Amino acid sequence: MLIEKPVERSGFLVVGVDFGTTYTGVAYAHSEVPDPNRIAVITKWPGAGTQTRPKVPTEIGTLPSGKRGWGWQLRAGMKRFGGFKLLLDPKAGDKAYNDEQLLLTLDPGDPSARSQLREGESATDMATEYLALIYEEVMTALGRRFPNSLGGLKIKFIITTPAMWSRAAQHNTLMAARAAGFGSRPQDHLEPVTEPEAAACYAMKEVNVSEGQVACISDSASWQPDRQIIICDAGGGTVDLVTYAIDQVHPFLKVLETVPPRGGFCGATSLDERFLQLLRRRLGRQARLLDGPRAGRGSRLMQSFDDVKRNFGTSHYEEGELIEHGIRGIREDIDNGIEEEYIKLSHDDMKSIFDPVIDKVLTLIQDMAKEARRREPTKPVTGIILVGGFGESMYLTQRLKRWASRQSPPVFLCNPNESWAAIAKGAVCYGLEGIVHRRVLPCHYGAVLDSPFDADIHDPNYTYTSRWSKELYSSDGMEWFAKMVG
Numbered sequence: 001m002l003i004e005k006p007v008e009r010s011g012f013l014v015v016g017v018d019f020g021t022t023y024t025g026v027a028y029a030h031s032e033v034p035d036p037n038r039i040a041v042i043t044k045w046p047g048a049g050t051q052t053r054p055k056v057p058t059e060i061g062t063l064p065s066g067k068r069g070w071g072w073q074l075r076a077g078m079k080r081f082g083g084f085k086l087l088l089d090p091k092a093g094d095k096a097y098n099d100e101q102l103l104l105t106l107d108p109g110d111p112s113a114r115s116q117l118r119e120g121e122s123a124t125d126m127a128t129e130y131l132a133l134i135y136e137e138v139m140t141a142l143g144r145r146f147p148n149s150l151g152g153l154k155i156k157f158i159i160t161t162p163a164m165w166s167r168a169a170q171h172n173t174l175m176a177a178r179a180a181g182f183g184s185r186p187q188d189h190l191e192p193v194t195e196p197e198a199a200a201c202y203a204m205k206e207v208n209v210s211e212g213q214v215a216c217i218s219d220s221a222s223w224q225p226d227r228q229i230i231i232c233d234a235g236g237g238t239v240d241l242v243t244y245a246i247d248q249v250h251p252f253l254k255v256l257e258t259v260p261p262r263g264g265f266c267g268a269t270s271l272d273e274r275f276l277q278l279l280r281r282r283l284g285r286q287a288r289l290l291d292g293p294r295a296g297r298g299s300r301l302m303q304s305f306d307d308v309k310r311n312f313g314t315s316h317y318e319e320g321e322l323i324e325h326g327i328r329g330i331r332e333d334i335d336n337g338i339e340e341e342y343i344k345l346s347h348d349d350m351k352s353i354f355d356p357v358i359d360k361v362l363t364l365i366q367d368m369a370k371e372a373r374r375r376e377p378t379k380p381v382t383g384i385i386l387v388g389g390f391g392e393s394m395y396l397t398q399r400l401k402r403w404a405s406r407q408s409p410p411v412f413l414c415n416p417n418e419s420w421a422a423i424a425k426g427a428v429c430y431g432l433e434g435i436v437h438r439r440v441l442p443c444h445y446g447a448v449l450d451s452p453f454d455a456d457i458h459d460p461n462y463t464y465t466s467r468w469s470k471e472l473y474s475s476d477g478m479e480w481f482a483k484m485v486g
């Protein structure tokens with residue numbers, strides 16, 4: 001008799017792939033060393049030289065030699081395609097939480113949306129091509145780390161998707177990853193997880209294991225069973241949220257999902273779009289100088305704005321920052337802050353870029369907290385764990401802290417260490433051992449089922465005579481296996 005090899009027991013690798021709108025990260029761990037503090041992150045990427053980078057830009061382009069380049073290989077000003085992840089489900093998200101400026105870039109009629117895709121290719125084609133580059137790099141890195149055993153080692157790949165996406169888009173991402181090579185070896189396996197759930201797996205474990213050392217949980221009352229915690233992944237494209245009630249803390253953490261995940265297109269890319277909009281207004285008739293790659297992804301202008309954006313809200317932020325535009329031919333217009341080499345942005349300008357986006361994020365969090373209190377009135381919302389690149393913004397943190405302190409009971413805000421890489425590490429934690437023991441159904445599940453006609457409950461317009469029993473049947477029936485709670 002053939003006995004299947006007990007691969008799980010002989011140890012396997014878990015690889016978490018955080019496929020992001022702007023950056024992608026990969027982490028891994030061996031099942032026999034499941035300590036969250038010992039999860040390795042891939043930090044060497046082509047084009048980054050000897051520098052360590054916890055993530056790689058989600059971009060494909062062309063190098064000056066005409067060869068295909070990607071990620072860190074693409075230098076300032078080189079033509080590139082990116083942001084295609086959002087085009088996998090441009091209709092996702094709730095209107096109330098989507099930033100209208102970012103939505104414009106997802107409109108197929110808009111030139112900036114078209115520039116995200118190569119002529120004649122779909123978002124799925126671009127995602128597959130990019131993920132294939134990631135797969136190759138991951139297997140090379142793992143081959144270096146496990147030179148003698150990789151060939152026979154089982155790998156469980158976990159890929160992240162935004163929680164707000166439709167089932168179809170989540171499925172398409174999985175298909176793109178499969179076509180790119182993930183899970184293609186016979187012993188390997190590929191599975192999706194939502195971004196906030198991955199974030200929760202890492203952040204809650206990290207916070208939990210280092211209890212007492214992390215300032216944000218010094219208030220241990222927030223970290224007890226029957227408290228609700230919101231996890232917010234504020235990334236480049238989307239801001240994704242999920243809420244859990246703590247079920248048990250010891251001997252291991254167990255949580256229950258209390259509100260289905262929700263999110264919006266209001267990530268940090270909205271800030272870039274709003275900056276360009278402000279610039280177009282200022283430039284007036286010169287605005288056409290922004291067309292094409294001069295103001296596109298990776299241009300000097302956008303890189304310079306990125307630096308200023310990351311600084312906003314910190315004590316290093318200078319009133320009246322200068323942004324190097326690198327666009328030849330711009331006429332000076334001192335009244336509008338346009339100089340030969342720089343564009344001047346005041347504190348108020350920056351606020352006008354940040355505030356509408358942060359208002360969306362706060363509305364999202366506020367509505368999530370309201371819903372959590374409505375569904376579980378006896379379990380107070382006591383914490384928010386903020387992760388993702390945008391989650392590192394000091395300005396966002398300050399505004400969120402202000403909101404959190406006004407809540408009753410007050411809500412603590414926690415930014416785990418290395419929150420930028422938290423999602424990939426969280427996907428690994430999820431693959432090793434999840435913490436979520438109950439989820440809220442995202443939809444009802446059932447099957448169409450015809451039953452004998454009953455005049456009290458059935459619509460006579462949907463009747464027919466059964467060919468077998470010659471009895472009258474109704475074709476308007478459903479048998480529900482599982483129903484969502486309201």
Ligand SMILES: Nc1ncnc2c1ncn2[C@@H]1O[C@H](COP(=O)(O)OP(=O)(O)OP(=O)(O)O)[C@@H](O)[C@H]1O
Binds near residue numbers: 019238268390393
């Ligand atoms: N300190 C900061 N302030 C504001 N924005 C920041 C800061 N640090 C990083 N960002 C922005 O965060 C984004 C990257 O974050 P992250 O890697 O979490 O996003 P992503 O995973 O690519 O996107 P998504 O999760 O939405 O698909 C970039 O748009 C970057 O400009």
Ligand SMILES: [Mg+2]
Binds near residue numbers: 020
């Ligand atoms: Mg992300």
